[in-house]
Amino acid sequence: MSERAQLLLEIADDELILGWRDSEWTGIAPFLEEDVAFSSIAQNEIGHARALYELAARDLGTTADELAFDREPSEYRCSGLVELRLPEWERTIARHVLYEQADAERLERLKASDDAEVAGLAAKIDREEVYHRLHAEMWHERLKDEPRYQAAVDELRPLVGQRDGHSDELQGLWEEMTLVRRSQPAGTTW
């Protein structure tokens, strides 16, 4: 696999898995505005994943859906940070803040890439991510003096760049995420 395809898959997997985890707040966030916010962020992240998979799929001669859903859990390249199911609000916010910081740095690098397709898509994604960062910064300001939040940031920070192996939580999510697709015969159209 080319270096470019590997890089695209790494980012796409981060965004797909995080999108799924963020969507777990739909209907149960601590208050309605955050229900809307995390649902919308999840939708954006999965949209970014789709665009990145499409670019990778062209290089690899496959489709975005096959890349997103037909690989084994061990083949995903996402970071340890995005895999975890975090039903505690302070841990979800800690992940949100850590992810958006790391993602901003990654997008800055990609926007400067010599590869015009990668740089163009990164710039497109970054326009949307501005709003995720504003949301993360707002929550960081609100919680930064809370010991529970600080502990969650310390706990999760080492996972940001962790890409060797996966936790059991990814296996569980993968089973849910691919359930419908695995239950249908190949080639089923909807």
Added chain:
Amino acid sequence: MVTAEQVWEALAEVPDPEIPVISVVDLGVVRDVRIEDERVRVEFTPTFLGCPALEVMRAQMAERIEALGAHPEVEVVLDDSWSTDRITPEGREKLTAAGFAPPTPRGEGTTLVQLQSNGFRCPYCGSRETALENIFGPTPCRSLRYCRSCRQPFEQFKTI
């Protein structure tokens, strides 16, 4: 044979599925129309990448072009060529008339301080006494605001 002008006219009647008061042409997402014999090639850009309206827009554009007797090829371009600055002046007026505050020009940047400021006009009463309720809204492209003058919540198109 159809002309590019006829195609642009037909596309100007394709509504945004989520904000039907404005068309895909008003929205500025149609980047190019090219006529190659019986084929009509349309390049269009997503607004937000996760926008579920994308496939609906693509299908509706193709349908309009088929109605002109041509063979449509509608291609989604995944680059950075769309921003809210591409919404036409007519599109901005239609948004306001439908109760959406149009996006601010990109040159002004986007920070939390700006979003929380009084800089956005209420589309109902014109007051600038408005407050940010939520950066996010019912679709990826919108934020929620509240007008303190006429006590009406309204949606603002995000600047991207």
